[in-house]
Amino acid sequence: MADKTPNWIDVGAADELAKKPLQALTAGRAAIALSLKDGQWGAVSNLCNHVGGPLGEGTLDGDYLVCPWHYWKFHRATGKGEPGYEADCVPAYPVKLEAGHVWVDVANASKRGLLPHPPHPLEREPVRAPGPLRLLGISTTAMDGEHPRFSGSDHLLKHALAAAKADGAETQFLALNDLKFRACEGFYSKSAHACTWPCSITQMDKADEMDRVYEGLVHWADAVIVSSPIRWGTASSLYFKMAERLNCVQNAVTISNKVLIRDKVAGFIIVGGQDNVQMVAGQMLGFFAELGFLFPQFPYIAHSRGWSHEDMEKNVEIVRDSVELAEGAAELAKRCLALANRLITTDETLHSVEGGGRKAHPIEATHGERA
Numbered sequence: 001m002a003d004k005t006p007n008w009i010d011v012g013a014a015d016e017l018a019k020k021p022l023q024a025l026t027a028g029r030a031a032i033a034l035s036l037k038d039g040q041w042g043a044v045s046n047l048c049n050h051v052g053g054p055l056g057e058g059t060l061d062g063d064y065l066v067c068p069w070h071y072w073k074f075h076r077a078t079g080k081g082e083p084g085y086e087a088d089c090v091p092a093y094p095v096k097l098e099a100g101h102v103w104v105d106v107a108n109a110s111k112r113g114l115l116p117h118p119p120h121p122l123e124r125e126p127v128r129a130p131g132p133l134r135l136l137g138i139s140t141t142a143m144d145g146e147h148p149r150f151s152g153s154d155h156l157l158k159h160a161l162a163a164a165k166a167d168g169a170e171t172q173f174l175a176l177n178d179l180k181f182r183a184c185e186g187f188y189s190k191s192a193h194a195c196t197w198p199c200s201i202t203q204m205d206k207a208d209e210m211d212r213v214y215e216g217l218v219h220w221a222d223a224v225i226v227s228s229p230i231r232w233g234t235a236s237s238l239y240f241k242m243a244e245r246l247n248c249v250q251n252a253v254t255i256s257n258k259v260l261i262r263d264k265v266a267g268f269i270i271v272g273g274q275d276n277v278q279m280v281a282g283q284m285l286g287f288f289a290e291l292g293f294l295f296p297q298f299p300y301i302a303h304s305r306g307w308s309h310e311d312m313e314k315n316v317e318i319v320r321d322s323v324e325l326a327e328g329a330a331e332l333a334k335r336c337l338a339l340a341n342r343l344i345t346t347d348e349t350l351h352s353v354e355g356g357g358r359k360a361h362p363i364e365a366t367h368g369e370r371a
Helices: 152-166 200-204 211-220 237-245 247-256 277-291 312-321 323-345
Strands: 008-013 022-027 030-037 040-045 059-061 064-066 073-075 095-098 101-105 134-139 170-175 223-229 265-272 300-304
Touching: 008 022, 030 101, 040 073, 040 095, 134 152, 134 211, 134 323, 152 170, 152 223, 152 265, 152 300, 152 312, 152 323, 170 211, 211 247, 223 277, 223 323, 237 247, 247 277, 265 277, 265 323, 277 300, 300 323
Parallel strands: 134 170, 134 223, 223 265, 265 300
Antiparallel strands: 008 101, 022 030, 030 040, 059 064, 064 073, 095 101
């Protein structure tokens, strides 16, 4: 006869549960990751130690559960972390098979163990360091680095940075083409809480160089100018690769109202052989507004000769030799830094941005019961 003491909870018929080697279920008030391997049942907390990912929705790697959010591993029966991280463990529950049903003792779980993990350098609070104004230029032009070509958008961006430097600002030129960074892998598509700050990829992959963009935008720059060529009517592929990885900056607002971008200004340089300037500018303005950036009056400069001008050699010559475009880039830099200076030296900004960027609905902070 089945043990019906209060500690043991019947979670279902073994034949039905055995159809899935790993699953999330509820035993009383406890969220459980139940697994079956080689005829042996295992039951641990469904809540990953990292940021609360649902272990029961992950995969099995031998005797280890792999969290579907960021791939942390825990032994499916003992709850211990993978080799080298055993003390970083999730609660494990006694489990037994009786009368054709699986029973879990929810009152006698082992304790959760949380190893201290040093914070990522990017996690520090964004605080502006004293010093001159700082302008970051981000080039999104793609090309073969061993066989460089002229880029009109890079050319004008460098004019903007040179003008800012001549006025006493510190400048950095960051070419995405020179960085090795992975494309966004869709953590947000798993859960809003799976898209972390810093980016999950940045935390897992020390070779990923997107951290240089995060460092520049969140911690270093007072103003940024992003330059892009027009590619088939829109910004470059590298721009969108960067933008997708910047989702974690905006998502920090969505899930915790943590605004990483404050008192910072953005401007844009857009160059294309064909005309679609307003659409490209509109996307850039909309996206950087969602990150928290502010804009000077006339926040972008652009050049295009229209749909009928495919003579790119002529287009290169025009951009390279144009005094007007070079002066326009310099003036854009000055407008961006002038607004940045106002924001730094006055108290115009709102220090509470309640509801900003939160997609018009609340996000629940919890996603499982901690055992």
